[in-house]
Amino acid sequence: METLIHQFFNLDVMLQAWPIVWRGLILTLLLCLAVIPLGLIGGLVVALANTSRHRAVRWVTVVFVDFFRAIPPLVLLIFVKEGLPFAGIRFSPFVAVCVAFLLNNSAYYGEIFRAGIESIGTGQMEAARSTGLSSFQAMTYVILPQAARNVLPDLLSNTIEVVKLTSLASVVAFHELLYSADMARSVTYNASPIVMAAAIYLIMLLPVVRILGRLENRMST
Amino acid sequence: MSSWQRFAEAFLDWDVIVQYLPAIGSGLIVTVEIAALVVICGIVLGLVLVVLRSYRITVVNWLIIAFVDTLRSVPPLVLILLLYFGMPNIGINMGGFVVVWLVLTLVLAAFAEEIFWAGLLSVDKGQWQAARSTGLGYTQALIYVVMPQAVRMTIPPLTNRTIAITKNTALGTVIGVAEIMNEATTAVSFSGNASPLFVGALAYVMLFVPVVYLGRWIETRFAWRKN
Amino acid sequence: MLQVVDLHMAFGTLEVLKGIDLAITERELVFVIGPSGSGKSTLLRCCNRLEEPVKGQVFVDGTEITAPKVNLNKFRQRIGMVFQSFNLYPHLSALANVSLALRKVSKRSRVEAGELAMAALQRVGLVDKAHSYPNELSGGQQQRVAIARALALEPKVMLFDEPTSALDPELVGDVLNVMKDMKDAGMTMLVVSHEMRFARNAADRVVFMDQGVIVEEGTPKDMFGKAQHKRTRDFLQQVDH
Numbered sequence: 179m180e181t182l183i184h185q186f187f188n189l190d191v192m193l194q195a196w197p198i199v200w201r202g203l204i205l206t207l208l209l210c211l212a213v214i215p216l217g218l219i220g221g222l223v224v225a226l227a228n229t230s231r232h233r234a235v236r237w238v239t240v241v242f243v244d245f246f247r248a249i250p251p252l253v254l255l256i257f258v259k260e261g262l263p264f265a266g267i268r269f270s271p272f273v274a275v276c277v278a279f280l281l282n283n284s285a286y287y288g289e290i291f292r293a294g295i296e297s298i299g300t301g302q303m304e305a306a307r308s309t310g311l312s313s314f315q316a317m318t319y320v321i322l323p324q325a326a327r328n329v330l331p332d333l334l335s336n337t338i339e340v341v342k343l344t345s346l347a348s349v350v351a352f353h354e355l356l357y358s359a360d361m362a363r364s365v366t367y368n369a370s371p372i373v374m375a376a377a378i379y380l381i382m383l384l385p386v387v388r389i390l391g392r393l394e395n396r397m398s399t
Numbered sequence: 400m401s402s403w404q405r406f407a408e409a410f411l412d413w414d415v416i417v418q419y420l421p422a423i424g425s426g427l428i429v430t431v432e433i434a435a436l437v438v439i440c441g442i443v444l445g446l447v448l449v450v451l452r453s454y455r456i457t458v459v460n461w462l463i464i465a466f467v468d469t470l471r472s473v474p475p476l477v478l479i480l481l482l483y484f485g486m487p488n489i490g491i492n493m494g495g496f497v498v499v500w501l502v503l504t505l506v507l508a509a510f511a512e513e514i515f516w517a518g519l520l521s522v523d524k525g526q527w528q529a530a531r532s533t534g535l536g537y538t539q540a541l542i543y544v545v546m547p548q549a550v551r552m553t554i555p556p557l558t559n560r561t562i563a564i565t566k567n568t569a570l571g572t573v574i575g576v577a578e579i580m581n582e583a584t585t586a587v588s589f590s591g592n593a594s595p596l597f598v599g600a601l602a603y604v605m606l607f608v609p610v611v612y613l614g615r616w617i618e619t620r621f622a623w624r625k626n
Numbered sequence: 627m628l629q630v631v632d633l634h635m636a637f638g639t640l641e642v643l644k645g646i647d648l649a650i651t652e653r654e655l656v657f658v659i660g661p662s663g664s665g666k667s668t669l670l671r672c673c674n675r676l677e678e679p680v681k682g683q684v685f686v687d688g689t690e691i692t693a694p695k696v697n698l699n700k701f702r703q704r705i706g707m708v709f710q711s712f713n714l715y716p717h718l719s720a721l722a723n724v725s726l727a728l729r730k731v732s733k734r735s736r737v738e739a740g741e742l743a744m745a746a747l748q749r750v751g752l753v754d755k756a757h758s759y760p761n762e763l764s765g766g767q768q769q770r771v772a773i774a775r776a777l778a779l780e781p782k783v784m785l786f787d788e789p790t791s792a793l794d795p796e797l798v799g800d801v802l803n804v805m806k807d808m809k810d811a812g813m814t815m816l817v818v819s820h821e822m823r824f825a826r827n828a829a830d831r832v833v834f835m836d837q838g839v840i841v842e843e844g845t846p847k848d849m850f851g852k853a854q855h856k857r858t859r860d861f862l863q864q865v866d867h
Contacts (some may be wrong), residue, residue: 179492181488182489185488228807247611253603266405304709305713308702310702310703310779312731343474346474356476356654372477379682382472384468384472387471
């Protein structure tokens with residue numbers, strides 16, 4: 179028992195590691211601030227592309243979404259960071275993460291938005307078009323506001339996943355929270371910094387998970 | 400050199416691919432093994448947890464909720480590193496394969512429990528009353544009447560979540576598990592060519608695209624059940 | 627005002643309209659009746675190209691709107707449409723529902739659009755509900771807001787697709803009264819409906835459609851009293867009371 183606490187809940191080590199871990203946390207938050215809006219916009223683009231009149235555009239969209247939802251995010255990330263240099267394309271860790279996340283998130287958010295748009299009955303589009311609004315205007319002012327409201331829980335759920343996904347950036351040596359905590363671990367031979375990082379994730383995300391639960395309850399009634 | 404040629408040279412070197420295909424093949428088997436074990440154990444554990452939770456014993460409830468909340472909020476990679484590097488220091492040597500399997504099983508169990516619980520709550524109260532009124536005990540009503548209905552409603556979100564979690568088997572590469580990604584990156588180091596990486600990525604796609612389609616098919620089959 | 631020439635429409639291999647010719651003059655209220663599947667809704671929806679005809683032409687106020695290069699969005703404002711299921715935007719208030727197209731297509735300022743929208747709501751008697759949301763309104767009120775939404779754009783002709791079929795009986799009268807007021811004010815109207823009493827009182831012409839063609843048309847007096855075709859008489863016997 180004592181060794182358990184010493185190895186995992188060692189307050190001295192945690193205190194020692196705090197400065198590094200704190201800096202890692204900041205970078206994690208910055209990464210989220212970059213990656214989540216990018217993913218949302220990408221997802222909107224994908225979902226709108228899926229409503230195109232041209233079959234080729236729709237087909238490309240479906241292939242894009244299926245491909246980037248099937249490939250594990252870590253695989254994509256490693257490919258972008260370690261594989262592309264062989265073809266002459268070199269990215270910094272931050273950019274590599276952004277690129278990989280943009281592709282992955284656009285596919286996931288895109289599916290969510292697509293389901294949302296499809297859930298709005300055709301009558302809405304018809305009414306809007308019958309008053310002279312263009313497809314784009316009808317989408318922007320009538321369909322999308324309703325769709326977004328309907329899929330808000332799914333959007334929130336996916337965003338929670340995205341925040342957790344940022345921990346993968348540690349694999350390509352981006353100095354975010356997990357990377358910093360792991361570095362502290364290797365220096366102190368003690369796993370407590372990682373426990374601290376886990377606690378930080380818990381503190382960040384648990385409230386959101388709870389809010390999501392309440393939102394889902396409210397929307398299903 | 401055109402960009403297509405550069406691409407082909409970097410990613411489609413046939414000799415390198417042939418040389419390392421067996422390695423990636425064995426990695427594929429490991430990936431499938433972990434994934435299959437995670438799916439079975441995770442869902443079973445999730446079912447057990449939800450049945451326990453339905454008895455509404457306060458302490459048990461509290462433990463389950465704490466477990467579920469933690470595993471839904473902490474990234475799997477964090478838990479994997481924690482166990483892999485922390486456990487040996489207190490004398491427990493699990494090895495990479497077991498660590499990945501354990502963490503992903505617990506994560507899936509946590510999500511599955513939540514999904515099953517939501518499904519359980521959405522079954523009409525009348526079903527309980529009808530079952531109990533015919534003399535069925537609590538557990539019998541649960542197992543024979545309520546759970547079957549709850550499970551049907553949970554299939555779509557469950558398949559989605561299961562697919563997402565099994566993709567995390569790739570995390571094994573970080574702690575040296577000999578799955579696809581690990582074999583692929585090792586091969587890249589040895590050969591100085593990125594083709595194994597390309598093939599590895601392709602292996603994942605070939606593995607999961609059918610699974611995603613299967614999931615979508617399952618979803619549409621049960622879609623009419625959703626409100 | 628509204629003219630349909632040799633209109634053909636099909637869903638895949640299913641022919642729904644088999645050559646419709648119809649001319650509606652200004653200020654006329656034409657009532658279209660017929661069994662379900664006769665194509666009357668499709669005819670209406672071809673008039674503003676919500677459905678695309680396979681063959682034939684549609685003219686609104688002299689302009690052919692089925693021509694390839696026509697600015698459809700602009701012309702749709704000249705054609706008002708009221709749907710059976712209202713199709714109000716649930717996330718916008720009644721006033722916002724009515725003023726949206728005014729702001730975005732006619733490019734009016736927010737103030738101007740608001741005033742025009744209020745005027746339209748007044749014509750349907752719902753000024754006091756301007757800031758209510760659709761889910762706070764009864765079916766009849768919702769449909770009247772939908773009418774105001776079309777009216778606000780000052781259309782030359784109004785199309786009604788079974789406007790009262792989705793309403794509880796006691797709410798039907800309110801909507802029909804609004805339609806009667808519009809008729810008296812001189813609006814050109816094409817109405818698909820089962821409300822035979824309304825047809826008798828307000829329609830200038832009644833058109834009977836069956837299986838994609840116009841079987842017979844005439845004044846309400848002619849049609850309801852002494853229809854010439856047997857099909858017409860059979861149908862009217864079923865629905866009229």
